[in-house]
Amino acid sequence: MLKEYFDNNKRKYSMLIGETRNREEVVKQFQNDPENRFFLISLKAGGVGLNLTAADYVFILDPWWNPAAEMQAISRAHRIGQTEKVFVYRYISVETVEEKIVKLQERKSELADLFINNNNPFRQISREDIMDLFD
Known part of the structure; x- marks a missing residue:
């Protein structure tokens, strides 16, 4: 375009x-x-x-x-x-695949921050969150 x-x-x-x-x-x-x-x-x-x-x-x-x-x-x-x-x-346009990708990015960044910046990340993270990292 x-x-x-x-x-x-x-x-x-x-x-x-x-x-x-x-x-x-x-x-x-x-x-x-x-x-x-x-x-x-x-x-x-x-x-x-x-x-x-x-x-x-x-x-x-x-x-x-x-x-x-x-x-x-x-x-x-x-x-x-x-x-x-x-x-x-x-x-990013609303209600598009791109918007969903950005939300996925944000979630992945939050999960990465839990592992990097928290002394014990497993207190705040579920098994499902860990499995989402591998999707």
């Missing part, structure tokens, strides 16, 4: 998806061209191995079931060499 919008409005952008073969070239183009202000990246393709210090706004349009995967993708802009504040926005 955004690709179509950028094409129709003659906006310069880069795009990185799973099938992208010239990954380094695409990243270099975005990093070095001040007219190229948009980089469309799928979370799976762009979650690791990128340094995007030219980005200071991150828009998550397609949430991932694993909150750590999203945080890793956001971290592509939060890198050594970043000189600007980084702003992150998540667009």
